[in-house]
Amino acid sequence: MPESTVPTISAAGYFHTYSLVGLVAVVGVLFVTVAFTTGHLLRPMVPTREKMLTYECGVDPVGDGWAHTQIRYYVYSFLYVIFAVDAIYLFPWATVFAAPGFGGSTLVEMFVFLGFLAVGLLYAWKKGVLEWA
């Protein structure tokens, strides 16, 4: 590992921080549990067949809940996955590109990278994937 030019955080502080994050998550789970328990004690429970029917739009449901949907949603999410993988590289880059020893060339490297991304976006645009119908 090369000598680091950026200040490092001590592992003790790091674990302290994340144990706090974990604690908040635990507190959140506790909060939800307490809320549900209280609700369980307070609320009435009178299930009827009619009540347990899927509401849908007020009319008795026909068929099951599953239905064919447009493939378009899937294409969008696929596009997103690709672009998101691109985008996360921006963050480590953002933290170092202006540091001494990087500068212009790193900027150009990232612009090349973003250029490819933009070409991809333009391609999708041109092919009409971004238009709905």
Added chain:
Amino acid sequence: MNPTLDMVLRAVGVLVVFMVLPLTVGQAEHKVMAHMQGRLGPMYAGGFHGWAQLVADGVKFVQKEDIVPTGADRRVFQLAPVVALLPYLVVLIAIPVGPHGFVGATVDAGLFFVLAMMGVGVLGSLMAGWASANKFSLLGALRSAAQLMAYELPMLLAAASVAMAAGTVSLPGLLSAFHWWWIPWQLVGGLVFFTAGLAELQRPPFDMPVADSEIIFGAYTEYTGLRFALFLLAEYAGIVVLCALTSVLYLGGWHGPWSGSVGWLWTLVKTGLLAFVVIWLRVSYPRLREDQLQKFAWTVLIPLSLLQIALTGIVKVVIS
């Protein structure tokens, strides 16, 4: 102070903020929306201008029967609100409120952490929509997932621009590097971030996933009582998180006159103003169509945020 006690206090503090601020935003929405439509809004609960309306709502929600449709996938259905809610609670801890370490926890990858956690919430909508055994709910879930995916990207790109400007992804670090001229410099990024955040929270005018007039209430149609309340709470907590994050990233958070002593107040004021804008937009604009929404994200917001990145990069290298 005892470190364990300190941690517990911080965690409880986050929970208190999580309970109070979303309710405040909700009540403000009741009142602001009413007055913008020439009405008064709730006036009775609690006496003075109906300030306790949401408390009363909460009490009502807890007492309501919890119905899980027979056709539904019971476990997933019951778990979905929790999955939708918890990310926002966890995220709150990383948002700096004031100077001198007035923050729940200094997460080093704070910005990245916040964005990643906010993206998890969509699983809650997807689970709710699928498990409801309801066609409209499924459609709503698909819409909300597609919408989240379309808008997460401009959000990431716009946030990356701020990270570039500050040279760090830690939120307190970002704020300590802040200068006033960042506001005009990052203006486009800020607008993109805020708009994309609105869409991610499914707030009007980006509320197709819950469009009541076409797909009833999207993924939340089958929910009643407490579980429905949790979804609502998640929405308002999301507004708080988005507004706080936007003010931290683009408006300088606690920076302002006398920020040494009243910095936390500046954060609150900026967050509150942004929350007002969120409500204002809801009252003013009609809902977009699903295709307009996707097109807007991919052909307007993403190119804009890429431009912002280019601008930030060039300016940063020139001045350094």
Added chain:
Amino acid sequence: MSPIPGHGLAKGLAVTLRTMTRRTVTQQYPETLPELPPRSRGVIGLFEENCTVCMLCARECPDWCIYIDSHKETTPAAAPGGRERSRNVLDRFAIDFSLCMYCGICIEVCPFDALFWSPEFEYAETDIRELTHERDTLREWMWTVPPPPALDPAAEEPKELAAARKSVDKLAAEARVAVQAPPAPAAQPASAAQPAKGATAATDANTKDATDPKDATAAKDATEPKDDKGPKDDKGGERP
């Protein structure tokens, strides 16, 4: 197309912001009662003295929500050798307000001005069956019927007032010309009482109590019972 892009968006925001700074139009209902215009359609009141049980209202009602029961009574001849007269006596008059759709056809169609719109609206019930209101309630509502608004300063005199004055003048002229001509037997008691009233009404024709329903119908009653133009014009303002 506006010159600046986003101009329309800003305009939308401006509208809502401006509305927020203005006074709200909400009335806090149970605390402050609404000021209803005189011709509000709140509930239907019955002035049962005017009802002749002609059944027109019940027959014209689109959703058949008016129930009328009656029986016939015979009154002995007023003069020796005269004919016995039979008249209808109202036993029951009820309106089912859970069916009523407030079209007002019954009021329009009543030839004798027995039905009126009252602005009274707080008569909700917890049981739908209690929304069928009997004649006593309908009569109570009659007293909440406000006088119709005053006519415009230069407006033509109401038809029934004109008719009443004409008949008063005629009677006066007849009285002046000859005493031997006998008046119509039935009209006599009424005409003895009414001309005074009609005359007072005529003096301040344009004030609101001139067309007070009781006075107006009494005046009409006194003059021409069969003239159904009178009541129509009385409520002429309701027609669009």
Added chain:
Amino acid sequence: MNLAVASHPGFLSPTGVEITFVLVGLITLGAALVTVTTKQLVHAALWLVVALGGLAVEYLLLTAEFIAWVQVLIYVGSVVVLLLFGLMMTKAPIGRSPDADSDNRWTALAVAVLAAATLVWVVVDAFRSTWVSLGGAAQGSTEVTGEFLFRQWVLPFEALSVLLLAALVGAIVLSRRDSRER
């Protein structure tokens, strides 16, 4: 996987971090097993979320902060959503899908074990002499990752963008052909 624990001098007196690491590892493994054995398709995807989330926590415990949140953002936030999308669009009924079982389960098991063995061998061989020190400085922060990436791995990074572009074009071509056939 056990590197951090094994290389630590005090193996018999593990720290809280190590205990958590092992526990989360067990949970992750359990979730992964349920993912492949459950007969309900959407449940499998949701258990996959648990497994991937558990992995993110493991990264966090190894102080690889940036990678951990990348894991959450990319895998939990988008790949799983993509997967759920795919399931919901094809057929994901509530309840069991008996036809979701294939007859090749033994072959699949063999392939899985082989792949796992290869990966474990590669990782052990590559990192035999290095270990993550949990006592000193946190080593996986965004800055450190960025420095590594832009000092030593610039070319792979640029090649990656071409790869992603190829994937994008491929996806669009496939979906376009699909729409023309309809």
